[in-house]
Amino acid sequence: MQELIAIIENYVEADEITAKTSFKKDLGLSSFDTVCMIDEIKTELGVKLEPADFVKYKTVGEMAEYIESRK
Amino acid sequence: MIQKTLPNGETVTAYPISIPQQFMFACSIQYGQDALVNNIGSGYYWKGEMDFDIMKKSVYEAIGRCDTMRMRFAPDETYKVLQYITPETEMEIETLDMSGVSLKEAHEKLKEITHGPVPMFYCELHKIWLVKLADGYNGLLFKLQHLAMDAYSTKIFLKDIMEIYLHYVKGTAYPKPMRPYVPALMKELAYMKSEQYEADKKYWYDSLATTTEPIFTDYLLDNRLKKQRETYPDRRYCDIHSGSPEAGLEIFDLTAEETQKIFDMCEKNGLSVCATLSMALRTALSVFNDNEQDVSFKMIVNRRGNLNEKKSGGIRINFFPMRSIVSPETSFKAAIEEIEEVQNEIYSHCSLGFWEMLALRHQSMPKTALPDSTYDSVGFSYQPLMIIPNLDEETARTAKGVWYNNGASMIPLYITARHRAEDGGLEFVFEYRKTPDPTYDLTVFFRVLRDALLLGTENPEMKVGDILDKAAITDEERNGK
Structure with missing residues (x-):
């Protein structure tokens, strides 16, 4: 999860990002942010996500678990 | 990176312009300076007090934090247009007192002000005014050169000004740093290869x-x-x-x-x-x-x-x-x-x-x-x-x-x-x-x-x-x- 948070911190300035932090509600990530982050997650973590994954896995924690399951 | 000698004899580090800047430059050529395609005119006003001295200080600090508010252009035989960042701004921030006219008249006048030609080579590109309006409104007027800023960067710059201002008047947190322009530009320029x-x-x-x-x-x-x-x-x-x-x-x-x-x-x-x-x-x-x-x-x-x-x-x-x-x-x-x-x-x-x-x-x-x-x-x-x-x-x-x-x-x-x-x-x-x-x-x-x-x-x-x-x-x- 820390690796995912490090990537997210390249896109938003949030005081604190935790497992419960929501991509849309708390971080306000746009569609463009999501597409760029998908690229960076693929490069850094070796997992190819789809934009729809950010709808299904709404929080940082949920997404981190999903990324881990795909490794 | 190019070492460019300016008319005053100073040598600066300059860069070619990016693809979006080339597009805007082409529009300038197509429509001419008088067509105003390169003008960004906008204002931000609110009803309430504004400490004009602190706001002026905040604007200058924000300009110091935003490289493209200190951008200049130079013509070049090889690259057509080069861009460089000056360490300091020479912008004079004046106050416009429009409190004696209606808001409607004031906005018409302010719009006219933003319609003056935006400059191009070897000079300040942008201009900002502090504005006093009728009915207790105060705020800021921007006349920016579109080759150096767009709507998004203008909003981020405005946000930075306001966060700095509120830090000084209310003691709220000083905003996090802006980011340097040149690395982002270099990435853009490297794109073509x-x-x-x-x-x-x-x-x-x-x-x-x-x-x-x-x-x-x-x-x-x-x-x-x-x-x-x-x-x-x-x-x-x-x-x-x-x-x-x-x-x-x-x-x-x-x-x-x-x-x-x-x-x-x-x-x-x-x-x-x-x-x-x-x-x-x-x-x-x-x-x-x-x-x-x-x-x-x-x-x-x-x-x-x-x-x-x-x-x-x-x-x-x-x-x-x-x-x-x-x-x-x-x-x-x-x-x-x-x-x-x-x-x-x-x-x-x-x-x-x-x-x-x-x-x-x-x-x-x-x-x-x-x-x-x-x-x-x-x-x-x-x-x-x-x-x-x-x-x-x-x-x-x-x-x-x-x-x-x-x-x-x-x-x-x-x-x-x-x-x-x-x-x-x-x-x-x-x-x-x-x-x-x-x-x-x-x-x-x-x-x-x-x-x-x-x-x-x-x-x-x-x-x-x-x-x-x-x-x-x-x-x-x-x-x-």
């Missing part, structure tokens, strides 16, 4: 040159393609560009409540707000064109993903054709999902230069097409809500961002959906070329767009065909011109 460039060219060639020919859809009730088809019956593109870029501005509003319903619907259904607004726009174009299923418009992409891109100033906008073919049997929600897929593909390939895009587009057009023949009557961009933190209630409630349009539009109709500062409600800014006069048509166009958007928001499973019927142009509207 990158694998991504090759991938983007291939994507757009495959999208444009190998698919069926799109069809022009008009926002005018007197459809220009229909008119041209009287002479050229098989034509699908349209020649709509008049010689003059002279433009007007109309703003249409949704209420804060309507806006919240749209956001709630998007949140509940996992939909992109931008794709939802695009769906409303393409539905309106469909209605205006006999329920045409194949609709295209120009999507303006901001190209600011990571913080280095978001907080380094500059201009990063680019234009792309956004085509969707939606069956009337599709639900509003499913259609948005289709548009979102196209949108995300565009986002993945959005660095290709506008001129190169145009060339790829023209490769697939009939041989009779002119250089500015088009399938797109409209350009569209969405500017998400930007919140300035720590404003007191009165300031937040009365704050207003004002766009003083420069009176020149590079495309016939440019629709910007953005949020009002005072209540977050959506406003649709229509910047339109005056010839032919579209003002009546635009009121009908927005009525249709709004109806489509609110119908789909109320019931996302409603079929697109039903929305087209319910939002249809009435006989009264068609005959009312």
Whole structure:
């Protein structure tokens, strides 16, 4: 999860990002942010996500678990 | 990096201009300095006190933090235009006292001020004023050079000014640093030799040159393609560009409540707000064109993903054709999902230069097409809500961002959906070329767009065909011109 948070911190300035932090509600990530982050997650973590994954896995924690399951 | 000697003998480190800057520079050449295509005029005002000395100090600090507010240009034999950043600004920040005239008169005068020619070489590009208005309003006026800033970077710069100001007057946190411009620029300049460039060219060639020919859809009730088809019956593109870029501005509003319903619907259904607004726009174009299923418009992409891109100033906008073919049997929600897929593909390939895009587009057009023949009557961009933190209630409630349009539009109709500062409600800014006069048509166009958007928001499973019927142009509207 820390690796995912490090990537997210390249896109938003949030005081604190935790497992419960929501991509849309708390971080306000746009569609463009999501597409760029998908690229960076693929490069850094070796997992190819789809934009729809950010709808299904709404929080940082949920997404981190999903990324881990795909490794 | 180039070592450039300035007329005063000083040597600076200079850089070629980026693709979006080249586009703006070409527009300057095409339309001339007097056409104002390079002017960004905007203001931000609120009802309440402003400590003018602290605000001036805050503006200077913000300029010191934003490299492209200290950008200058130099002509060059090899590169045509070079850009460099000066360590200090020479801008004099003056105060304009308009408290003696009505707000309406003041805004007319302020707009005139932003219409002065923006300078180009070897000098300060931008100008900022502190403004005192009637009825207890105070604020800031910006006249910026579009080659160095765009709407997004202007908003971030304004946010930085306000956060610095509030730090000094209220003791709130000093804002986090802005990001340097040169690394972001170097990445842009390296793009032309990158694998991504090759991938983007291939994507757009495959999208444009190998698919069926799109069809022009008009926002005018007197459809220009229909008119041209009287002479050229098989034509699908349209020649709509008049010689003059002279433009007007109309703003249409949704209420804060309507806006919240749209956001709630998007949140509940996992939909992109931008794709939802695009769906409303393409539905309106469909209605205006006999329920045409194949609709295209120009999507303006901001190209600011990571913080280095978001907080380094500059201009990063680019234009792309956004085509969707939606069956009337599709639900509003499913259609948005289709548009979102196209949108995300565009986002993945959005660095290709506008001129190169145009060339790829023209490769697939009939041989009779002119250089500015088009399938797109409209350009569209969405500017998400930007919140300035720590404003007191009165300031937040009365704050207003004002766009003083420069009176020149590079495309016939440019629709910007953005949020009002005072209540977050959506406003649709229509910047339109005056010839032919579209003002009546635009009121009908927005009525249709709004109806489509609110119908789909109320019931996302409603079929697109039903929305087209319910939002249809009435006989009264068609005959009312």
